[in-house]
Amino acid sequence: MSVRTLPLVFINLGGEMLYILDQRLRxxxxSEDNSEKVMNDIVGTMFSKAFMDELLKPQQLYSHRTMKTVLTRLAHASIMRLNPASMERLYELMVMAFKYQVFLCPRPKDLLLISYNHIDAIREFVRDTPVVLNQVDETHRKIIEVFIIYSPLSAGEFQLLRQTLASDCGLRSVFCSGRRWTVTGRELRRTEFPYWRNYTQPIREGSFELYGNRVIRLGMNMYTVDHPEETHTSKASSVKPVDDSPNLLAKEELNLLARLMGTMKSENTSEAETGFRINLFTTDEEEKEAAAGGAEEPLFGVINIQAMQDQQATTELARIAGQFAEEEEKPENHSSSKGDDLLAMMDHL
Structure with a gap:
């Protein structure tokens, strides 16, 4: 059953990633324009026809390293850039949320409803962009064809699919404290069942059509409700106001450094065409510094770079840039590892 697992894993993890990115951007x-562009670009890349056609082919489930690489490139498909620490925590949150949804799934076949809830929520992100919205609808139709119409799976096969998903996500998480998984990430399947005195009627089955009532809420965006206490990163009351006026000296020095490296295209580049970097989460080091009472200093400082335009510095930088160019011209050894085709395809999107 692992050859049918990859599309569900990718769509659900991609949906959880979009939930988190949307919440952190807000x-x-x-800005609304940047946020909308980030979501549209990521969804457009994720649901592109060539990429989805390759993804829906019967194939083995990717390793965590390959899946993380694919999702990292997907997160950077737009103007937004994440640091490695943010991407690491983002991936952990994605896997933990999806793993918990698989665990709470009432029926094995409801795995599809979890994916449908993710797709329905993604539609809302791109509802104002018809081209991307059509890509999402087309992918949803293909999922219905693969799992419902042409080769429907039995309840037993869906259960094997569920066990594959629950056991493959070998990530240590807070769920281990509830004895639901081992420390290695394997699911604990119990043989005893609780005895209930009162009969509880099972929930009705949700709709597996393109649009409809999914009944279950697993896979829906759980970050839509704001929780200020969860996004609190420092004691704002003790922070002194910081002068945010730009440092002209720093700008000129950075422009000089960029010209020396040969990467300066234009000094007056439109901000709408440039990317931006964002820290999604507070790192452990930042939390320790805030707890140590470092709030009296400015949160962000300007680094004054002493860049002198002399002949020796220019020659040395040109030599380093030439080495990078030579390394890029060397042919790469294309390994036969799983996921290389998808990674290469994402580079061309």
Missing amino acids: AHNT
Whole structure:
């Protein structure tokens, strides 16, 4: 059953990633235009026809390393850039949320409803972009064809699929404390069942059509409700107001450094065409510094770079840039590892 697992894993993890990115972009007060562009670009890349056609082919489930690489490139498909620490925590949150949804799934076949809830929520992100919205609808139709119409799976096969998903996500998480998984990430399947005195009627089955009532809420966006206490990163009351006026000296020095490296295209580049970097989460080091009472200093400082335009520095930088160019011209050894085709395809999107 692992050859049928990859599309569900990718769609559900991608949906959880979009939930988190949307919530963090709003928490950082990112402009509406930038946020909309990030979501549209990521969804457009994720549901592109060539990429989905390759993904829906019967194939083995990717390793965590390959899946993380694919999702990292997907997260950077737009103008937003994440640091490695943010991407690491983002991936952990994605896997933990999806793993918990698989565990709470009432019926094995409801795994499809979890994916449908993710797709329905993604539609809302791109509802104002018809081209991307059509890509999402087309992918949803293909999922219905693969799992419902042409080769429907039995309840037993869906249960094997569920066990594959629950056991493959070998990530240590807070769920281990509830004895639901081992420390290695394997699911604990119990043989005893609780005895209930009162009969509880099972929930009705949700709709497996393109649009409809899914009944279950697993896979829906759980970050839509704001929780200020969860996004609190420092004691704002003790922070002194910081002068946010730009440092002209720093700008000129950075422009000089960029010209020396040969990467300066234009000094007056439109901000709408440039990317932006964002820290999704507070790192452990930042939390320790805040707890140590470092709030009296400015949160962000300007680094003054002493860049002198002399002949020796220019020659040395040109030599280093030439080495990078030579390394890029060397042919790469294409390994036969799983996921290389998808990674290469994402580079061309």
